[in-house]
Amino acid sequence: MRRALACAAVLMVAPALAQQKNQFADYQRMTAEGSPVELFELGGEELWKKPQGPKNASLEKCDLGKGPGILKGAYAALPRYFKDAGRVMDLETRLLHCMMTLQGRSREEATKQLFGNADRPSEMEYLSAYVAGHSRGAKMAPGASHPKEKESYQLGKALFFHRAGSWDFSCASCHGEQDKRIRMSDLPVLSDPKFARPLIATWPAYRVSNSQFKTMQWRLNDCYRQMRMPEPNFASDSMVALNMFLATTAKGAEYRGPGTKR
Amino acid sequence: MKRAILLMFFSGLAFAEPTARDVTEALKRDFHPRGQAKMDRVPQDGLQRICTDTRDKPPAALAKQIEADQMRTIVFPTGSLMGDWKRAEKVAQDGRGSMWSDKPGAPAGGSCYNCHQISPQETSYGTLGPSLLGFGKKRGNGPEMQKYVYGKIYNAKAYNACSQMPRLGYAGTLTEEQIKDLVALLLDPASPVNR
Amino acid sequence: MMQRRGLLKAAGALLLAGLLKPFAALAAWNKEAFASKSSADAMKSLGSPSAEASGGIVIEAPQIAENGAVVPIEVTSKIPGTTSIAVLVEKNPYPLVAKFDFTEGALPFVKINAKMGETSDVRVVATAGGKHYQATKEIKVTIGGCGG
């Protein structure tokens, strides 16, 4: 089989709002029904409760925005502004914060394996699956009132349309026009709530093509790689801003992840 | 970001949208070089700046000027511009080239099938760009058409200022020979595209 | 003294759990069938060299799969007295994917995720009352993504 790596385009899971006749609707429904994604939620639960780092502490007191250790609906309310850190954070950024504060781990150690592989998924991937699973059914409602949240949204929106890099791409180059495909993968217009909702409501997700669980920070990282840009810093303000723009555009969607994708 | 903060302080109104310059500052702060993808790729050139600011719809006069500027970047080889269409299929299929994950100097591809239908036997093709099936048969393959196709692949923006098609020659992704092979893939009567 | 009693107790526990040697009671893994390079050879090694086409075998699977690494295939046998179901992918290097034997307590049904190297027929062979039946369904496999 030709070496076909993942690409910028991600397909939505449930046959909601298919732009054109989605010929993969059956395939997506059946793979989602028979998906091993719950195994990653199990792995995440283990890590959430596992004492680690110099302080030998677990993450069970991590405040994801709804109070220390509160998981229910927490993912659906991210990204948001966190007073204790003085900045807007998405899930992975906040998890990293808890690893460094609660567990006393250095940023360098906690981020040494950010993106895993089929044999060794990363902590962030396991934890993202576990935390996201607790928002199933919740309406997506990222932070929108705090000035820093507005600023993050504006930066994310500007980044989405910003053309740069050797191939002059912006996110909108691929995710800007309706009913378009890269190869066989549909390209949802992510700046349009109608198309953003079904997609953003199913990330992070298990990818059947390589048996890996993928997070949003990975998704943005891999997009910029294919945009022929230099590499984004993990959990930087720009990546959080893009996640804020996408989550805000998808505001109101019922979260159905962690999802299963091609 | 300084400007945005100042604005926020004074205006107290809803946030002014960050300008392309503000975004470039954010990219410089939040990205790092990796492999062949260095930070010199971050600052926008004039074309990228104008297309970003006008959401790819620059005023006609400005578009014409951009296209003229871009046309001057194209280096047309002398003689026939038709290479070997057999070699071109692989270039059209190959999605690598100019990424941090690609070894510098390793042969690059054009990712053409990501956006175009080209040879009839490949069913996994994209639709961001028009179908190129039967291109040579429909449009002929004289020197003028060869020049147009070569130029379009080398620098698509010379013909359409804010096109989404990458400037594959100008960006250094494809070699002269690879572009001539792609010209043959589209124009050579023997190519599956024209059968 | 303690050491010996410990051993006796452990052996007893194992006997109770019926797991003296895991899967001891089960039929051995049919190496020959799974090593067959054609579905005909695999069917021979499964002891069902020929099988009569039957509408009683229902194969539910997507017409087109976006990636061959995971192709969901659901099989239901409506043939009374079905005791086993085998799933084969014709064009795989080793066509036989899986075989299931059902006793009294289970319905002849299974859903699996199979790997398919390319577009191919999926062949299901069911055994009921000592006779063999089969059905096929084509599944197209494309390579999604942009190969970047």
Add this chain to the structure above:
Amino acid sequence: MAGPMKMRATLASGYTDVRVLMTHPMATEQQTKGQPHFIQNLEVKVNGKTVIEGQISQAVSRNPVFSFRLKGGAKGDKIEVSWLDNKGDTNKTETAVA
């Protein structure tokens, strides 16, 4: 050490629906250049009695997921699923019918 398994057994109309997820690389000969590593035997038991025996191969997807249907069944029945791979590793999980 084998990775986690997860199983759900729920009463459906006239049968018990069993869905089991297994962590396993299911690595093929080609991927491992001759050192395949995959589950070979599966066993499904209800209250200690074997009801399904499965023999599977390297052509089953990584992290296998199976659905089975057991005849009848009542709340509280004990369902056990275990696997054995070609390197002798085993794992098993059990649950009560919800």
